[in-house]
Amino acid sequence: MAFGSVTVEIGDQVPWLVLAEQSRESPRQLPLELQLGATTELGRFPPIPYDVDPVSGGITRSPAVVDAHERAAAGLQAEVARRIAASPRKEVVLFVHGYANTFQDAAFSMADLCHFFGREFVCGIFSWPAGGSRGMMAGYNVDRESGEFAVQHLKQAIRLIAQTPGVERIHLMAHSRGTDVLASVLRELNIEAYAAGSSIADRFKVRNIVLLAPDIDADVAAAKIFGVVSDPDLAYGAAPQPRKVFSGPGVHITSYVSSDDKALTLSQFLFGSLVRLGRVDVALLTKERAAKAVRLAYLVDFIEVKGTPGFLGHSYFTSDPAVSSDLVALIRYGLKPGEPGRPLEEIQRPFWRIPAGT
Numbered sequence: 001m002a003f004g005s006v007t008v009e010i011g012d013q014v015p016w017l018v019l020a021e022q023s024r025e026s027p028r029q030l031p032l033e034l035q036l037g038a039t040t041e042l043g044r045f046p047p048i049p050y051d052v053d054p055v056s057g058g059i060t061r062s063p064a065v066v067d068a069h070e071r072a073a074a075g076l077q078a079e080v081a082r083r084i085a086a087s088p089r090k091e092v093v094l095f096v097h098g099y100a101n102t103f104q105d106a107a108f109s110m111a112d113l114c115h116f117f118g119r120e121f122v123c124g125i126f127s128w129p130a131g132g133s134r135g136m137m138a139g140y141n142v143d144r145e146s147g148e149f150a151v152q153h154l155k156q157a158i159r160l161i162a163q164t165p166g167v168e169r170i171h172l173m174a175h176s177r178g179t180d181v182l183a184s185v186l187r188e189l190n191i192e193a194y195a196a197g198s199s200i201a202d203r204f205k206v207r208n209i210v211l212l213a214p215d216i217d218a219d220v221a222a223a224k225i226f227g228v229v230s231d232p233d234l235a236y237g238a239a240p241q242p243r244k245v246f247s248g249p250g251v252h253i254t255s256y257v258s259s260d261d262k263a264l265t266l267s268q269f270l271f272g273s274l275v276r277l278g279r280v281d282v283a284l285l286t287k288e289r290a291a292k293a294v295r296l297a298y299l300v301d302f303i304e305v306k307g308t309p310g311f312l313g314h315s316y317f318t319s320d321p322a323v324s325s326d327l328v329a330l331i332r333y334g335l336k337p338g339e340p341g342r343p344l345e346e347i348q349r350p351f352w353r354i355p356a357g358t
Contacts, residue, residue, distance in 0.1 A: 002044040003076050006103075007037030008111035016204065032109045043075035048152050076157075077164040083122040084166040088128040091169040091207075092122045093331060094160055095194050098215065099143045100174025103127045109175070109318055116324060117332045123173075124161075126154050128181060129254065147181040153187045162204040171208040171247040171331055176263070176314065179214035179277070183224040190228040197237030201250025208331060211255040212317040214277040221277045226254070249299055254330060255280075256317060258305040263314035282351040290348070301337055304353040322354050 010019060011032045022030045051062040072193055083092050093114065097106035106125040114123035128150035130143045162170060173180040183343065186209065193203040200206050214221065228234060232242030257280045264276045275284075280302060282290065292302075305323055308316040317323050329335045329342040338343040338353045344352040 001048075001156065002041050002080065003072075003157075004039065004043070005079070006039045006107050009035040009037050009117065010111070017315065020343070029338040036104050036107060039103075042079055043072045045072040045153075045156070054201065063188060072131040073160055076160055080122065080161055080164045082165050084164070087120065087122050088118075089120045089168075090166055091171065092124060092167055093117065093171045093173065094124045094126060094158070094161070096126045096128070096172070096174035096178035096182050097130065098174075098178045098213075099130055101176075101178075104141055109315075112318055113173075113324070113327065116285070116328050120235050122333065125159060126178075128149075128153070130176075130177070132348060144179055144180075147177055148184070151184045152183055154181060155188050158189065158204060158206075162206075167205060169207040170205050171210070172206060173208075173210040173212065175212040175215070175317065176215045176278075179211045179221070182209070182211075183216060183221050187224040190225075191234070194228050194234060195352060196235055199246075199250060201268050205307050206251050209251060209253045210327070210330070211277065213258065213261055213264065213314050214255055215264055217271065218277045218280055251299075253300045254303060254322060255300065256303045256305060257281075258308050258313060258316065260306060260308045261314050261316075282347055293350060294348075300350050302351045303337070304347065306349060306353070306356065320354075326354060 011022075012020070014030065014032065018030065021031070023031060029148075046065045050065045050069065052059045053062050080092065086094075093110075095106060095110040095113070095174060097109065103125075106127050109121050109123045114121065118125070129146045151211075158170065158172070161167060171183060189204055190200050193200045193260070211221075229246070233240050236244060248319065255277060257278050259279050259281045261278055264278045268276045268279065282293070282302070285293065291303075298350050303323075303326060305316055305320065308314070308320065317327065326342060333341060335342040338346060343355060345355050347353055
């Protein structure tokens with residue numbers, strides 16, 4: 001895992017006042033194309049798994065690897081701390097891209113959102129080796145295994161960011177297959193926090209988890225994200241506490257879904273999945289599933305998007321202004337569905353809909 005900085009240029013030398021004005025216009029009179037600027041690597045961690053050495057009494061991590069890890073960790077945290085000190089809000093937004101996306105794709109998506117978040121946050125991307133070049137079918141399988149490999153790196157990154165002095169909150173966003181990577185990381189971080197007698201919100205400062213067109217089976221996602229707290233035999237601190245009353249989760253999950261998402265229709269066929277999380281439709285849920293969703297209304301919101309633009313309708317979180325605006329209301333302003341400034345139509349809690357024509 002390497003870390004660094006990248007500059008994304010919006011428009012061609014557009015003055016700030018003009019950029020601010022055009023950003024609020026629809027349609028825009030001035031094209032605001034994105035261009036990738038300077039990209040600088042600032043540090044690199046040792047390759048995983050880290051080397052271990054046999055010693056008297058067992059094994060230990062290689063001293064050279066530990067030294068390299070500590071140098072990289074200190075460098076990453078120093079960069080995050082520097083940016084936090086210069087940001088109006090002491091919060092980090094981290095975006096995980098999806099299948100067949102490049103570093104540039106991820107940088108453009110996050111830059112676009114970061115601009116509309118008011119440039120108030122420290123914005124980052126976690127780019128994993130997606131983009132399998134063996135065609136749609138085989139390439140998809142390559143990306144799936146690349147995502148599995150990336151889990152350890154993303155967990156490491158979130159942990160280090162959370163431990164950086166000055167960071168108050170972390171908002172995690174993932175798109176498409178990136179949601180599976182993030183779900184696996186959340187499972188591991190949840191175990192780590194639970195075993196310490198804590199929560200992912202308190203230990204890792206996670207506030208929002210946003211799943212954008214999630215390309216993961218709905219049951220698999222539920223098992224990964226909620227499996228820890230539902231396990232009565234898992235030690236909470238020193239020992240299992242199966243009847244413990246926990247405080248509020250402190251974290252909120254928002255999933256943007258669309259039955260018009262053609263990419264997820266294909267994914268559903270490839271995996272033989274009953275339903276991909278990103279295509280959940282409350283009208284098609286069984287009574288049992290709908291009742292379970294209602295019990296999670298304190299923790300989860302599903303935002304339904306209709307008439308998604310584009311050939312596959314899979315990247316609507318940036319291509320549809322209404323969805324982007326709802327993301328801004330959620331992350332920047334912390335608004336709940338239906339509150340003034342976040343005009344969503346209630347279907348049946350926790351299901352909401354982006355109003356038509358917005």
